[in-house]
Amino acid sequence: MAQNKEHSEHHVIPFKILSNVMIGLLVLTVLTVVTAKGIHLGVLAAPVAFLIAFVKAMMVMMYFMGLKYDTRGNQVIFATGFIFLAVLFFTCAFDIWTRIQVQSTL
């Protein structure tokens, strides 16, 4: 979405890159199902599924949304959303953890 008077043309993401990303996303979806249903990872199952989802999400944001070719400003704005999400998660998790410490229950 970078736009100024000198470079009013947007970056055209090549057909091949978009198609490769789509194939990559499908392969990772198969990998998600295989790791969850095919092999028993036990306690690692959730982190592995989440890690694959994170990689897929990055692919969608960088290439489909075009953030990779976007201005630094827009990239920072997008990242800010995730930073505040992490703040929300950690404060809530800390609240529950300390509650269990004090009351031995939720």
Next chain:
Amino acid sequence: MTTEILMFGGLFVGYFLMHGAYPEMFAEGASHLSWQLGATNTVVLIVSSWTMALSIHFIQVGKNSKATWTLITTLACGGIFMIIKAIEYKSKFDHGLLPGKFFSAEHFEHANLAMYYGFYFCMTGLHGAHVLIGMSLIAWVLIRHLRGDFNPHYFTAVEGVGIFWHIVDLVWIFLFPLLYLVG
């Protein structure tokens, strides 16, 4: 779009914390879902995200008729997603697997299983609403595209709707493993 992440983010945080507190109950809840239907919907949304990105690509390079078809395919994929979702919801309604006080299923192990379905319906319901809104927006840009409003120098509306649609895909990428697989 960043606020969208935060809106769904609140539900995800709730899911993680309650999943940490009652992992077995969440696993039982997930076992009642069809991961095959969830995986099919994941593929449908990934393909639709690809065709949406291609629509912008084709408009940028002046291939308008190809852009029309990729926009129609994106819309069709949204429709397929909602049909599969409706089949899933129907099965949950029939078995009484509903949130809170509406829960009326029999033969279950965990007394608080209704909480899992609270998360399931809130998260997939909010996501489904986004799919419907996204489909309306795609229909709108499709009509404008057919009217000849867009060209390689002006396609802001398609780009904006595209980013919204990718957010819909993005959220589902996390919902699928969390609700259907790990549980």
